[in-house]
Amino acid sequence: MSIKVVKFGGSSLADANQFRKVAAIIKSDENRRFVVPSAPGKRFSDDIKVTDMLYKCCEKAGGGIDFSEDFQLIRDRYNDIISQLGIDMSLDDEFDKIVSELKARPAKDYAASRGEYLNGKVLAEYLGFNFIDAAEVIIFDTKGSLMLDDTVKAVRARVRNLENAVIPGFYGRTTEGIVKTFSRGGSDVTGSIVANAVRADIYENWTDVSGFLVADPRIVENPDVISVITYRELRELAYMGASVLHEDAIFPVRSAGIPINIRNTNRPEDDGTMIVSDDYNFSRESMKHTITGIAGRKGFSTINIEKAMMNSEKGFGMKVLRVLYDNGVSFEHMPSGIDTMSITVDSSELEPVREKVISGIRREVNPDHIEIEDNIALLAVVGRRMKNTRGTVARIFASMAHARINVKMIDQGSSELNVIIGVSEHDLPEAIRRIYDMFINSEK
Ligand code: ASP
Numbered sequence: 001m002s003i004k005v006v007k008f009g010g011s012s013l014a015d016a017n018q019f020r021k022v023a024a025i026i027k028s029d030e031n032r033r034f035v036v037p038s039a040p041g042k043r044f045s046d047d048i049k050v051t052d053m054l055y056k057c058c059e060k061a062g063g064g065i066d067f068s069e070d071f072q073l074i075r076d077r078y079n080d081i082i083s084q085l086g087i088d089m090s091l092d093d094e095f096d097k098i099v100s101e102l103k104a105r106p107a108k109d110y111a112a113s114r115g116e117y118l119n120g121k122v123l124a125e126y127l128g129f130n131f132i133d134a135a136e137v138i139i140f141d142t143k144g145s146l147m148l149d150d151t152v153k154a155v156r157a158r159v160r161n162l163e164n165a166v167i168p169g170f171y172g173r174t175t176e177g178i179v180k181t182f183s184r185g186g187s188d189v190t191g192s193i194v195a196n197a198v199r200a201d202i203y204e205n206w207t208d209v210s211g212f213l214v215a216d217p218r219i220v221e222n223p224d225v226i227s228v229i230t231y232r233e234l235r236e237l238a239y240m241g242a243s244v245l246h247e248d249a250i251f252p253v254r255s256a257g258i259p260i261n262i263r264n265t266n267r268p269e270d271d272g273t274m275i276v277s278d279d280y281n282f283s284r285e286s287m288k289h290t291i292t293g294i295a296g297r298k299g300f301s302t303i304n305i306e307k308a309m310m311n312s313e314k315g316f317g318m319k320v321l322r323v324l325y326d327n328g329v330s331f332e333h334m335p336s337g338i339d340t341m342s343i344t345v346d347s348s349e350l351e352p353v354r355e356k357v358i359s360g361i362r363r364e365v366n367p368d369h370i371e372i373e374d375n376i377a378l379l380a381v382v383g384r385r386m387k388n389t390r391g392t393v394a395r396i397f398a399s400m401a402h403a404r405i406n407v408k409m410i411d412q413g414s415s416e417l418n419v420i421i422g423v424s425e426h427d428l429p430e431a432i433r434r435i436y437d438m439f440i441n442s443e444k
Contacts, residue, residue: 002201004031007169007191010041010049011208012265013119016084021265023127025206028268033164034198036191037123039115040077050077050115051170051184058111061102071099078118089125091118110179113171116187120168130165132158138172138190140180146172148193148252155197167194188246192260196252203253203260205245210264211273212237212244215294219429220436226293228274233292236382236418240295245275278384290392291383291439294432298425300332300376301347302409305361306369310339316365317341323360327353332378333411333420342409344422347374376408377428380418381435387416396421399434403427 026032039050053074060067098114124131137154139147169187182189195203211225231254263272333344386392409422423431
């Protein structure tokens with residue numbers, strides 16, 4: 001028998017109907033023994049997440065403003081779920097406790113955590129599963145950093161003789177006993193920790209999309225779902241803004257060699273995306289295309305520096321980077337020529353110190369020419385198979401040339417896992433579409 005840890009996001013538990021789907025998914029596989037729920041999310045696009053409602057109550061409580069009406073909406077959401085599911089339970093005592101706690105000590109993390117806590121109670125009751133308060137087992141130090149080893153030990157000890165359990169996501173407590181949350185979307189992290197602790201065979205992360213898409217659906221119409229992606233590829237794409245999963249959810253499972261399966265609660269028949277370690281044994285199906293995904297991000301600037309004989313000047317690069325460092329600007333990419341150097345930075349980091357950076361570089365290395373070009377977008381073409389496939393870069397350039405898109409920068413990492421190209425921001429959508437056509441549509 002294998003063990004599956006299943007995490008359900010807020011939209012998967014937004015109302016009674018979603019709860020029914022979740023229960024059906026869990027009950028259809030007896031290996032789905034440990035369940036990590038989020039708080040009820042949005043039922044429709046301009047609905048409000050319970051977590052946000054709780055933050056609002058806390059803010060009002062902190063300002064001594066009456067929040068009973070706001071809190072009533074929260075009571076209603078849970079009570080609707082409970083009554084529509086026909087569960088015999090009341091959360092009235094819990095609600096009253098939260099209200100009085102917020103009046104006495106309006107702490108943000110405590111307030112937000114109650115969304116998951118209450119949802120966990122309801123789900124455990126509905127499933128007939130054990131309930132474990134995450135504050136018992138998810139442990140942070142006094143500075144608010146997760147203590148992974150202690151947490152894993154605590155979870156392991158607590159579930160030792162349990163057949164099943166619901167453990168709410170998003171929060172835990174500090175060693176001093178104060179409730180603490182992860183950053184937003186943090187139930188993913190709880191799921192990952194629990195998967196590590198119970199030595200799960202798989203961590204299923206159930207959400208409202210059928211996995212990671214090869215490209216942004218706002219740019220490419222109806223893009224393919226990525227069936228298998230490695231952790232490293234995921235990181236490359238996530239850096240460019242493709243996100244489905246909380247960043248901190250990777251480490252606890254990756255370090256334990258546990259794959260993550262992103263699944264869709266509303267389409268449980270879809271296989272979703274498997275996120276696996278780099279040495280995973282890939283099947284033929286997953287080797288369908290040369291590339292795994294494409295993602296792009298706007299908001300970069302390049303600092304272009306020219307100086308004759310730059311290549312023979314010792315410490316040139318170091319001095320330039322030191323100027324950036326001293327001004328708190330981190331660099332993203334740095335392709336260079338014999339007498340040129342071009343540094344790509346995040347425009348929002350550069351903006352406040354722009355003049356200081358230019359004068360600093362002038363002073364340090366006395367360039368022949370220095371200029372900053374703004375409105376640059378970076379685009380990453382990511383794929384573990386590129387390494388063994390000749391002509392990938394040529395194909396990227398061909399698709400750019402056909403579309404008359406000027407490539408301003410290119411950077412192929414030494415891992416050959418990705419190719420990063422810089423284009424004008426206004427060319428980004430077309431560049432993504434062209435690459436998608438070249439590598440996905442034409443390889444079908
Ligand atoms: N409910 C929390 C949030 O809205 C955590 C989560 O859903 O993962 O951010």
